[in-house]
Amino acid sequence: MEITLAGHAVWGRRMCERNVACLNRACSDAESQSVTFDLEVIDFNNNWVSNAIPKTSSGSLDNCRRFVQNVSYIPSSNDFCPATMFDQQIITECEEYIYENRNTVVYDFGLACNEWGRTSISTMSALATFISLPLTGFISDRWGRKTAFTITVFSSSVFGLARYWCTSYHIFIILGFASTIFNGGYYPTAFILGTELVGSKYRVFIGLLLNIGLALGEIVLGLVAWAVPHWRNLTLLAYIPTLTIVLFWVAYTNPVRWYISKGLYKEAENTLINIARVNKKHLSDNLITILKRAREEQMKKEGLEREERKKEPWLVVQVWQHKPVLIRCLVSPVWWITFTFIYYALAINSVGILGIRQPIHNVYIAVAVIDIPGHIIGYLLLHKVGRKPVLSGGFFVCAASQISYLFVPNELYAVSLTLYLIGKCSSSVMIITTYVYTSELYPTRYRQSLVALSSMIGRIGSTVSHITPALGDQLPYILYACLATIAGTLVFITPETFGSKYTDTMEEASELGSIFHKSKRQESDN
Template identity: 35%
Template sequence: MKQEKSASDRVDCDDLLSRLGGWFRARVLICAALAAIQVGLLHTTYIFLAADVPYRCVVPECEATNSTDFSAAWTSAALPEHGRAHRCSRRVPLDPTLPCEANSAFSEDVVNCDQWLYASANTIVTEFNLACQEWKRTLVGTVHNIGMLVSLPILGYVSDRWGRKTALILSCVLVGAIGSLKAFSVSYEMYVIVEFLETVAGASAFPAAFIMTIELLGQEKRVLTTAFLGIMLVIGGLSFALLAKTFQYWRTFILVVYPPSLLFLLYIYFLPESIRWLLSKGRKEDALEIITKATKMNGVTLPEETIKQLQEAKVPLEKKEEESGLWMQVFRSPIIMRRLAICSWWWITCTFVFYGLAINSVSLAGDKYTNYMLVVSVEVIAVVTNALVLDRIGRKRTLLIAYIVCGISCVAIAFVPPAMSWLATLLYLIGKIAITQAFSGVYMYTSELFPTHARHSLLGFCSMVGRLGSIVAPQMPLLAIYVEWLPSVLFGSTALVAGALMLTTPETLNTRLPDTIQEAEELANQHKKPENLEMKAC
């Protein structure tokens, strides 16, 4: 039978955290912002480092193997076509004894190439001679997403077991240390292995920063925190494109952007642990130490009763039941299990549609670095919109509208006639903004649906399962070769299903973060009758 806590055992975490503002809050925000910028800078480096480069067959009868003339006059006759699918074969000159000229005669028969000439040496395609091995190039992105799938539950467990601060520092530092090793890769295989290890180490940096921030800053700052970190991600993405354009050779780029991540070791001294997490683990002495430092830093004084409550607070029930295991507690709750399955589908939808639309944007005409910056910049619209509406119309309604708008826009693309390409582009941008809005909001909404002692583990599980969508997304261009309209319909359909599932979960607007499984199960009642809410204990 569960023990009830007396009034003296209760600590109102949100009220407590609201008093610890000023420099304490600013320090947490700055630390989280730098971590988010690092994520935006490093989490998709494969887009440029493993980018395709123009290449063509070397024709030994016409040129030396070390030739640098990429567009010689005779190439139009010697090479069947210049398209991506025809860079792996060549024609043989009818008279090999004559020098090759623009009007030279070549055989109609083609032979497979065994040597290639590359237009640039900026990516691993040239470095490891990946011409006509498209699967090896795209495998880098697939391995990256598999690494994320592996990382999220591991670092989620670390976060819930040893603290948000520990998980954040490990992710940020290890991604820099391991990622730097890619610059010294001597083979394609080594590069892919390091890519995987880098992602396993660093994929959880943003979830750790996000959870730590919302737990430290209190209820009234959740939406602004989400928007703030979303904008930091955009800044990181823009920085990535600018640095990639400045340092285009892949080894140089790595050695410029990865090593500074080692400075996150300084967070050991500058970043406080989550007070809410400490109290949920019964570590009231550690929590009191952070609170005391925060009050001195900000020049505030806490009421005597609050200090007494902190000193006399009992170890939460979940701490006593921890021996039975986190997942056993989750399995015993049908409500949490159903919520976990629904949240997982939301995450699959977000990663599938978000990355699927992003991959399609690569085909836009113009400079690839500029195009990437434009696509990233569009995300600001979604982030700002969330900041304006999440606290006004609620989490459920906001995300429901985002999924439905995305679904309708993507499905509608399949019915746009070729003559109205401008409409297809408009629908694409609307879909991209809507899914970005859903992706940004689902981070906060998912974290609000689960209890403190399991929040990062369950959020990590949802995000891990969601990576299935990002693994499948790169295959959509291949599917479009056979059925052109099918990818956009799949994007839209998954978004519409996600919107329908949004109707089955409780609203979390104006509710406190649940600290126990029982409180998480009762979220629906809390939102319906906020005036009956008792002061909630940490």
């Protein structure tokens, strides 16, 4: 199971949970003289609070502002802090705050109404993924998948664990940035490691299992946070177990394909022998000779391809010359930006929906659980309905649920939560569909580069998602709906790839979905 960037981002938001109110000395000090009173565990529902604090557009009490005290007010013994004590025409910023929860980063670093200060914690972590992806890719290709996975998880755990002793807000952000430089890349490494160990027939299934593992990791994290509410103790329990990744180095191996690509035939042979022994299979005695011959043929093929590419125009020029492919290069990044933005934003904001009346652990866990049926539904529909209906349907269902969420009264918690979960489930469908569909739209020779382009641009969505808590109560959901509607509509201008074979050249990719391509596919099937 994995506690990945989504889990870290959400619980960065959880650690920064803000249930605060203005401290009104005039009323609080007077109240403290008549009853047993502790400013740190004050009842937020005192009768006089509504007289002293304005309400927001959503009807809840403002956390960061208060009414100015009326200078002409004459104290009366009959009423305690009445409305006449305050000038409700003049609103000012709070000078002091009362914290309902002292287990958070907000309390430790005094971030009560510093919305950008809180969102910066997760935003900086998201920016670190732009460094983590190429860094992890370099380590993975140079020293192996096992090495990359071990280094990224262990290093991320060390930097993350160091935040337990952190007493400075800025050092806290720097350590989070450093941690994400490594943990932002271990999911792609795990994906490559898993898919290279199986045949092409099972690669989509491996992706499904990894996504389910991600959701299970978030559920476990939610349960742990429910049992251990203080953010420092939660940090210990989240990171200490991942230090055991060093055992992975001993117990696991690199994929055979990687060994062969590096000319390490003896290591590849030993790995295959171990696999065969577990599966009770017999291998040829001249296995190394077969592996070397296969590698030589592969190198010869790659050499011919390199010679051909020298004669070909640059990839940018080729894309420009093939307009159908150019359109896909413009459209697919929009899908990636949209699903990453919505998926991470809904996860991050899950701990703040429905107000403080709902246990945030229950909501967070429910949002994590819903990812599992979302991934399974996407996987099943991809093999039954096709790519375009599933992807566009996921976007449109998400847009409809987010717009509906805005019009549901706060009192209807069950309805609001259901709509929120539908949106999150739809975003999970988008993830698995976008990965599969995008890879099928491009020719084999340039698939890695063009899919990587969409993925890299898509990181804009996950980065921006971390500032959505600072955008208010309604604007984020309007953005979800608008982006999902645009992305879903753009699906209609790309071809259906369900049942089509992978294309190899730009010309074949340009014909994808056309009558000519379908007739050629039928001929090859026959």
